[in-house]
Each structure stands twice: as structure tokens, then as C-alpha cells.
Amino acid sequence: MKELSYLNKYLWKYKYHLALGILFIIISNIFQIIPAQLVRYALDLVGDNILIYKSFQNLELQQSMYETFALSILIYGGIILLMALLRGAFLFMVRQTIIVMSRLVEYDLKNEIYSHYQSLPLSFYRRNNTGDLMNRISEDVSKVRMYLGPSIMYGLSLITLFAMLIPYMFSINVELTMYALIPLPILSVSIYYVNNIINKRSEEIQISQSGLSTYVQEAFSGIRVLKSFTRENDSINKFAIESNDYKEKSLDLTRVQALFFPLIMALIGLSTILTIYAGSAQVIEGTLTFGNIAEFIIYVNLLTWPVTSLGWVSSIIQRAAASQKRLNEFLKTKNDIVSSEGIKKELDGKIEFKDVGFVYPDSGIEALKDITFSVNPGESLAIIGTTGSGKSTIANLISRMYDTTSGEVKIDGETIDKYDVVGLRSQIGYVPQDVFLFSDTIFNNIAFGSDESDEETVIKAAKDADVYGNIMDFPNGFNTRVGERGITLSGGQKQRVSIARAVARNPKILMLDDALSAVDMKTENTILNSMKKIMKGRTTIIISHRVSSAKLADKIVVLDDGQIVEKGTHDELMAINGSYKELYDKQMSAEEYLEE
Structure with a gap:
């Protein structure tokens, strides 16, 4: 979490989204706890009165009692349905606050990183390759967003549900609660152990992804050289090697992650079995009712997804921490x-x-x-x-x-x-030896150097650089798009457009x-x-x-x-x-x- 602490400034910025999200999570959890209590009341109602109902057999009073039972069960069912609808509405609001917050932070973080990239000196770009820079601002930021969105949302849901539900379960029956919760410490230790492995393999995947991105970016940028030397097959083979390395590292991570769900489901199943076993003994003793057992089984099932998501959330946090560490390396780089x-x-x-x-x-x-x-x-x-x-x-x-x-x-x-x-x-008007033109129109490339370049200035600059005639020979004139890095122009035309761009700013x-x-x-x-x-x-x-x-x-x-x-x-x-x-x-x- 040390690396992720960098994001606290954004959590503070969007604190109202986070606060409302927590409120909506608490309310949604209330609406999923109440139905379990209603099920208990309904089952106890039937269990307590079933013998009385049977004693009125062949009497008109039995029909009247049946209608009363049916109406009561219907009311309970209606309230449970209403609770489910209300919970759905508040879950929607949870996503509209916390998930929206994560998207807003993602937007801010990408802008911060890009702005920081722009401020760094030329030496920084000589030390780092383009593919790695692109990977950090895209893939790494996306993984950080998963921490800020789903991870926080499910994590808060788990914490608030435990804080509300566990004390209530203890208030009903301490022994039954202990039996239901026995597998959880085992689960926590297992998750801690496996997540250490996940963290290490996540970092290896990020490094491999950066290498793959760098190779692809260089291959596409140098596609003319590749085709000229007929090295397409070699390029494909090298890509296959890089891609296979990424695949193997991803599969290694997937194999570890595959342990989570079988482990969690087995432990949740064990909780259910222990609940029924301990609860049945107390029903026989008369200290609990069938309704209590049903209620506890529902509570165990309520804990199923939050506890199941614990492994997934832990994995997200570990990968986000690895990604944020890579981002922090660049964000902490200072411009000298x-x-x-x-x-x-x-x-x-x-x-x-x-x-x-x-x-x-x-x-x-x-x-x-x-x-x-x-x-x-x-x-x-x-x-x-x-x-x-x-x-x-x-x-x-x-x-x-x-x-x-x-x-x-x-x-x-x-x-x-x-x-x-x-x-x-x-x-300063600078015309570099290695000409770079943007994938835009010739007009915009010449006008790029100055915010005040009008049509007259651009045309004069093109004439001064002796490229005006070439431009007018194109079907679209100054509106001709030059392609990536100006690939549609000859070397001489690119250099003269570059000269015109420098002249247009009147340096x-x-x-x-x-x-x-x-x-x-x-x-x-x-x-x-x-x-x-x-x-x-x-x-x-x-x-x-x-x-x-x-x-x-x-x-x-x-x-x-x-x-x-x-x-x-x-x-x-x-x-x-x-x-x-x-x-x-x-x-x-x-x-x-x-x-x-």
C-alpha cells in the first residue's frame, strides 16, 4: 500500500464520491441482511403453528388459518422482494459514485502523467523507450483504476458487511457464529501466502508487457525498413518469442489465481456444513429454531461473494501496487x-x-x-x-x-x-536533422510552431522554404494529410515542410x-x-x-x-x-x- 498512497490526493479530491459510495454500500447491506430475518420470522411462524393447523383438520377454522398463513407468507415474500429491489437501486448508486470516481481519477492521473512526460528533458527520452512510456500511461493506469474502482467498492462492501453482520450473528448465538466463521482465518492465511506469489508474478508480467509494446512500436515505426529488407518473417518470429514470454508469465499467474476460487468455495461449503451441524444439535436441545438455522445459512451465503472477492480484490491491489510503483518511478523523476x-x-x-x-x-x-x-x-x-x-x-x-x-x-x-x-x-526556430511530421494536414504541420499562424503566414513560409509548388501539386493542396511521420512525402519535401514550420513562427x-x-x-x-x-x-x-x-x-x-x-x-x-x-x-x- 506504500506505493498506492500516492493516490490518496485523488481520493481526497473526490471524497464526496467516496463518502456517498460508503453510505450507499451500508444501506445496500442493510437491505440484504433484513431478508434473512424475515425468512426466520416466516419459518418460525410456520414451525410454531403447523401442529395447531393440523389439529383443525376437516374444520372450517383450518381454511381460515391457512388463508392467514398464506397472507403472512405473501407479505413476507413481498417485503423480501422490495428489499431486493431497494438493494439493487442502491448498488446502482454505489457504482455511480465509486466506479465513476475511479474513472475520474483515471482521467486525472493520465493527464498528470502525460503533462509530467512533457516537462521532462530530452535525456529522459534517450534513456527510456517509447513502448514502455506508452505502456505505463495505458496498461499501468488501467490496473490502478481497478484498485480505485472495483477493489475499493468490493473491499468496502466486505468491511461494512462484516462490521454489521458478525456482531449481529454473535448476538443471536455465539457458538453457531463461531462454527460458521471457523474457515475464515484459514482463508486469510491462504490468501496472504498466495498474494505474495501474485505480486512477484504481476511485476514480471508488467515488464514483459512493456517489452512487447516496445517491440511492436519499433516494428510499426520501422515498417519501411522491414519491408525493404524483407525481414517480415523474422519480425513475426521475434514477436512470437516476445508474445510467448508474456503468455507464459500470464499463465503462471493464472495458475496461482486458479487456487483462489476452489479454496474459497470449499471453505464456504465447510461453513455451511458446520452451521447446519451445530445448529441442528441446538434445535434438538430447544435453544434454537429452524428459522435461526435458515437465517445463519443465508448469512453464510451472504458472506460467500465478499469472501470470494477477497482473493480477487487482493490480486487487484497487488497488481495495482506493482503498476503504481512503475508510475511513481517516472512521476518522481525531476526535470533538471x-x-x-x-x-x-x-x-x-x-x-x-x-x-x-x-x-x-x-x-x-x-x-x-x-x-x-x-x-x-x-x-x-x-x-x-x-x-x-x-x-x-x-x-x-x-x-x-x-x-x-x-x-x-x-x-x-x-x-x-x-x-x-x-x-x-x-x-527559437529549429529544423532537426531527423524530420518529424505529425499525422495531420500539411497546413497544420506548418502552423504547428506558432499559435498565431494564419493562412497568409503559412503560405509565405511554404514559399520561403520552396515547398509551395509541391504542395499545390497535391489534389488537396495544404489540406493533404501527410500520414504517420510524414510517410507520404519524399525526404526533401519533409525537410522543406519542416523548414517552413520553423520559419512560420518568425523566430x-x-x-x-x-x-x-x-x-x-x-x-x-x-x-x-x-x-x-x-x-x-x-x-x-x-x-x-x-x-x-x-x-x-x-x-x-x-x-x-x-x-x-x-x-x-x-x-x-x-x-x-x-x-x-x-x-x-x-x-x-x-x-x-x-x-x-
């Missing part, structure tokens, strides 16, 4: 990317790196070493280097996806950690992270010419492995293995005859070869 002073202001766009070093916390890879450069407002900087040289890491530090390991990053003279994170990122700082890698040289030159207008008045960082993209920039920085090896203008670097010129000559030779 926070603002120290919460500065909110419109940026000018001056960027400074001073002796910046960075080591990725999840992998330990040293990506940057003693990086120092500056870009004035409205200027452009090209960062050139081979794959793995640390180019994209610089973009991540500017948008504060990570904090530096050493040194400092400044914007407009203030260290970046002083700025409000949302305010900072809202003034103070624009970062292009190898944004033209999927377009040919001709299209690249067209986009670069359009970018000249876009870059005016805003600080621009162009990250690329192509030297052709660097021609637009006022300054160029050449990275190699996380270090700056050269910096200057295009002409200055060509004159040095170093790494930049070597890379330039290679790429120009390759371009000329392709043109031939």
Missing part, C-alpha cells in the same frame, strides 16, 4: 532543465559559447571540448563537420535541451539557465540542423537563395556537413571530434588551405562528377 531566474524578454539574438564542454549523461560520450565562439544579433554562423563531430550537440545546448558539463552558454549577455525555458524556446534565432541533407544540389541552391530573405534580421545557425550550405553564413566554424579546428569566413578558410578547403574540394569534385 529549470530556470534559475525566470527571465522573460524578447531576444536580440546574440549567442556566446565560452569554453563549453559537454558529456552526454546517458552514454558518457564527450561530444564537445572547449568550444568558444560568438554570433551577433542578425548574423549567421555555419557549423561544418563530419558525422559525430558535435554539430547537433551545439544546437541542443542553444535550445537548452541539455545543460553544459563545463563552460557557459550566453544569450544576449545572460547565461542561458537564467531564461524561462518556454520563453526561450518559443523564440529570433533560426537553427538548421543539416536541414538540406535530403535534397539535391539544385534544390539546395534554390532553398538557400530563399533563405537569404528569411535570415535577414535574425540570428541563424546553419549546421551541415556540406560546405555549400556554409556560403550564406557570415562566419564558419569547422568541428572535428568535438573541437573547433578552424573558424573564419569562407574566403579566410579557403586561404588557410586546411580542413575546410580539403572538405570543400572533395565535395565540389563529387558534385562535378555527378553532373557529368
Whole structure:
């Protein structure tokens, strides 16, 4: 219950639902206890008067007495039926309070988890896979809801029924009550033992379910690669292995759970037998009536489902605790990317790196070493280097996806950690190397970056990114849906839509992270010419492995293995005859070869 205590704040929030639910449970239990008493009265009425009835045989008084008996039994039957209807009505109200409460908590909990996911830094998503994240917010929350709904409902029903019924049974006959309740301690010990096994196997199932979800998510995301390499059968076989592991763990749990119902029903049957045995002896002695035995048998049967549900409820609680433990692991994860002073202001766009070093916390890879450069407002900087040289890491530090390991990053003279994170990122337009488009229309994908993007802004951004013509060639134009991750568009079209999305928000700082890698040289030159207008008045960082993209920039920085090896203008670097010129000559030779 330690892990589940996290949910107490929600139980307090919906305390009126819970309080009304308890009230309705108590009333419904009253309406199932009263009929047993009516049965006792009816049987005792018949038992006490049956000899008198027989003594009036062949007399008119016997018929009159029969009619009186029949009317009395009919009245008792009618009252019992009324009690059953009233109990049904209040059971309905129980579900309308407690089960509804569980659904409301489920809604709140999912929103809390999703909101918390959104607040966590990029490093969190590098450490955890998507399938596991999805499984926790769906499967785990569903299991927690079962604890908040059926588990609490049946648990409260059991507690209140025992609190009301057991003392009343003792008040009637202590010995008979003891015989009826003898199996219950045995049942409790058995449940405690079996639930320890259930708890362990439930956690194993959750881990297996997360692994299965992760595998399926990756397979569907990479379906193009799977089909291209004709690995469908291998994928199916691996899924079968993962699914079989989940099946075996589920069957192991089911085998343990299968012990509950035979065990419980056997013990309840034993209670009934002991009740009849002990009660019959006392009827013979004259201390009890047949009505008392019938009443106690009904009480034993009333306890049958609550006691039977005890095992099921215990299993739900154990699985919910395992699920909440997994949820708490993420909910207790804190975001270390926070603002120290919460500065909110419109940026000018001056960027400074001073002796910046960075080591990725999840992998330990040293990506940057003693990086120092500056870009004035409205200027452009090209960062050139081979794959793995640390180019994209610089973009991540500017948008504060990570904090530096050493040194400092400044914007407009203030260290970046002083700025409000949302305010900072809202003034940065970022085009990632790995383009991601949402399964929506092209218009909505371009307008995604800003809450104020109207049709005119979207169209202008599409023209600036040289994708307007492609969009208008589609039958539905800007209303064309791009499919999951933009799968219906070519690589170049996706990159240009991504550029348009960044431009549409009119950012103070624009970062292009190898944004033209999927377009040919001709299209690249067209986009670069359009970018000249876009870059005016805003600080621009162009990250690329192509030297052709660097021609637009006022300054160029050449990275190699996380270090700056050269910096200057295009002409200055060509004159040095170093790494930049070597890379330039290679790429120009390759371009000329392709043109031939």
C-alpha cells in the first residue's frame, strides 16, 4: 500500500464520491441482511403453528388459518422482494459514485502523467523507450483504476458487511457464529501466502508487457525498413518469442489465481456444513429454531461473494501496487532543465559559447571540448563537420535541451539557465536533422510552431522554404494529410515542410540542423537563395556537413571530434588551405562528377 498512497490526493479530491459510495454500500447491506430475518420470522411462524393447523383438520377454522398463513407468507415474500429491489437501486448508486470516481481519477492521473512526460528533458527520452512510456500511461493506469474502482467498492462492501453482520450473528448465538466463521482465518492465511506469489508474478508480467509494446512500436515505426529488407518473417518470429514470454508469465499467474476460487468455495461449503451441524444439535436441545438455522445459512451465503472477492480484490491491489510503483518511478523523476531566474524578454539574438564542454549523461560520450565562439544579433554562423563531430550537440545546448558539463552558454549577455525555458524556446526556430511530421494536414504541420499562424503566414513560409509548388501539386493542396511521420512525402519535401514550420513562427534565432541533407544540389541552391530573405534580421545557425550550405553564413566554424579546428569566413578558410578547403574540394569534385 506504500506505493498506492500516492493516490490518496485523488481520493481526497473526490471524497464526496467516496463518502456517498460508503453510505450507499451500508444501506445496500442493510437491505440484504433484513431478508434473512424475515425468512426466520416466516419459518418460525410456520414451525410454531403447523401442529395447531393440523389439529383443525376437516374444520372450517383450518381454511381460515391457512388463508392467514398464506397472507403472512405473501407479505413476507413481498417485503423480501422490495428489499431486493431497494438493494439493487442502491448498488446502482454505489457504482455511480465509486466506479465513476475511479474513472475520474483515471482521467486525472493520465493527464498528470502525460503533462509530467512533457516537462521532462530530452535525456529522459534517450534513456527510456517509447513502448514502455506508452505502456505505463495505458496498461499501468488501467490496473490502478481497478484498485480505485472495483477493489475499493468490493473491499468496502466486505468491511461494512462484516462490521454489521458478525456482531449481529454473535448476538443471536455465539457458538453457531463461531462454527460458521471457523474457515475464515484459514482463508486469510491462504490468501496472504498466495498474494505474495501474485505480486512477484504481476511485476514480471508488467515488464514483459512493456517489452512487447516496445517491440511492436519499433516494428510499426520501422515498417519501411522491414519491408525493404524483407525481414517480415523474422519480425513475426521475434514477436512470437516476445508474445510467448508474456503468455507464459500470464499463465503462471493464472495458475496461482486458479487456487483462489476452489479454496474459497470449499471453505464456504465447510461453513455451511458446520452451521447446519451445530445448529441442528441446538434445535434438538430447544435453544434454537429452524428459522435461526435458515437465517445463519443465508448469512453464510451472504458472506460467500465478499469472501470470494477477497482473493480477487487482493490480486487487484497487488497488481495495482506493482503498476503504481512503475508510475511513481517516472512521476518522481525531476526535470533538471529549470530556470534559475525566470527571465522573460524578447531576444536580440546574440549567442556566446565560452569554453563549453559537454558529456552526454546517458552514454558518457564527450561530444564537445572547449568550444568558444560568438554570433551577433542578425548574423549567421555555419557549423561544418563530419558525422559525430558535435554539430547537433551545439544546437541542443542553444535550445537548452541539455545543460553544459563545463563552460557557459550566453544569450544576449545572460547565461542561458537564467531564461524561462518556454520563453526561450518559443523564440527559437529549429529544423532537426531527423524530420518529424505529425499525422495531420500539411497546413497544420506548418502552423504547428506558432499559435498565431494564419493562412497568409503559412503560405509565405511554404514559399520561403520552396515547398509551395509541391504542395499545390497535391489534389488537396495544404489540406493533404501527410500520414504517420510524414510517410507520404519524399525526404526533401519533409525537410522543406519542416523548414517552413520553423520559419512560420518568425523566430529570433533560426537553427538548421543539416536541414538540406535530403535534397539535391539544385534544390539546395534554390532553398538557400530563399533563405537569404528569411535570415535577414535574425540570428541563424546553419549546421551541415556540406560546405555549400556554409556560403550564406557570415562566419564558419569547422568541428572535428568535438573541437573547433578552424573558424573564419569562407574566403579566410579557403586561404588557410586546411580542413575546410580539403572538405570543400572533395565535395565540389563529387558534385562535378555527378553532373557529368
